[in-house]
Amino acid sequence: MLQEIIKDEIRKLKPILSNYGIKLERFLAKGTTSYVFLGTFNEEKVVIKYQRPDTPRKTLEREAHILEILRGRNITGDLIFYTQIKGRELLVRKYVDGELLINTLPKKEDILKIAEKAYILDILGIDHGQIQGGKHIIIGGNDVWIIDFEKASTRRKPRNLTSAMAMLFLSNNVISRRISIEYGITRDFKEMLRSALREYKVSKDIEKVMEVLSIL
Numbered sequence: 001m002l003q004e005i006i007k008d009e010i011r012k013l014k015p016i017l018s019n020y021g022i023k024l025e026r027f028l029a030k031g032t033t034s035y036v037f038l039g040t041f042n043e044e045k046v047v048i049k050y051q052r053p054d055t056p057r058k059t060l061e062r063e064a065h066i067l068e069i070l071r072g073r074n075i076t077g078d079l080i081f082y083t084q085i086k087g088r089e090l091l092v093r094k095y096v097d098g099e100l101l102i103n104t105l106p107k108k109e110d111i112l113k114i115a116e117k118a119y120i121l122d123i124l125g126i127d128h129g130q131i132q133g134g135k136h137i138i139i140g141g142n143d144v145w146i147i148d149f150e151k152a153s154t155r156r157k158p159r160n161l162t163s164a165m166a167m168l169f170l171s172n173n174v175i176s177r178r179i180s181i182e183y184g185i186t187r188d189f190k191e192m193l194r195s196a197l198r199e200y201k202v203s204k205d206i207e208k209v210m211e212v213l214s215i216l
Contacts, residue, residue: 002030009035013050016085022092024048031152033057038095045095046080051088059150060089066126066149067093075117076145096147098140100124105178106139108216111168113144115213118160119206121146127158132167134175162197169193183216 006027014024022041029036033055035068037048049060064082071078077094084090106114114137121128129151130136138145148149179185189212196208 006035008049010037013048014035016090017048017092020081020092022046022048022080027145028203031150033059034091039078039092041092045097046092046093047077049089049091049093051090053088058089060091063149063152064091066154068151069124069126069154072122073108074143074145075120076147076149096138096140096145098138098143098145100135101137101139101144101167102134102175104139105182106144106168108183108213110144111179111216112140112210112213114164114168115206115209117144117146117162118164120202121160122158125154125158126152126160127154127156128152128160128163131160132163132171133174134167161200161206165193165197165209189215 010024010027017024017039020041022039024037024039026038027035028038028047030052031049031050034049034051035108040044049063051058051060064079067076067079070076077096080092080094082089082091101114111190116132117166126149128136128149130148131146136146136148138147167173167175168191169181169185176185192212193209196212199208201208
């Protein structure tokens with residue numbers, strides 16, 4: 001059933017996207033509120049999100065607004081455009097390549113970059129809202145990216161850095177267990193990190209957190 005629906009969506013979307021110079025390549029995933037496709041624009045890969053017809057929730061305009069704030073900051077794939085077609089939202093952004101954090105072991109430099117980019121989101125007043133799951137951080141060859149800002153908010157108190165550090169070191173999950181074994185994470189390290197994060201919550205100064213991470 002889903003296959004037939006996707007075929008129909010692709011058939012309808014292809015001529016619309018071609019008007020923008022975008023070629024739809026293939027279906028990637030069924031999200032909570034949208035279908036996700038891979039495409040190309042100016043010979044570069046792009047992600048295409050198209051609101052599902054069976055959901056009234058509109059989340060892509062909010063994501064587009066946040067992607068505009070983040071444009072050029074090397075945190076996520078830059079927005080190419082957002083529009084609505086017959087009441088259905090359509091968002092296109094640059095594709096970022098790599099492995100989901102939940103499926104791989106981050107290097108020390110990856111962990112430092114995750115902290116830095118989560119910190120930038122905090123300073124900008126953007127709360128991602130799902131950063132703690134490990135499914136919205138991409139580990140690439142030379143960089144990391146944070147993706148999928150559909151549930152992000154500029155109204156909530158941002159907790160990106162504390163959530164990311166909890167996911168990587170303090171919570172009991174597949175990511176923290178993998179990191180703990182690889183880096184020999186001790187109880188003392190966790191206590192130092194907790195202390196640094198408590199200070200960060202008050203001062204919004206990342207220096208102590210980065211000092212703790214540097215000893216990995």
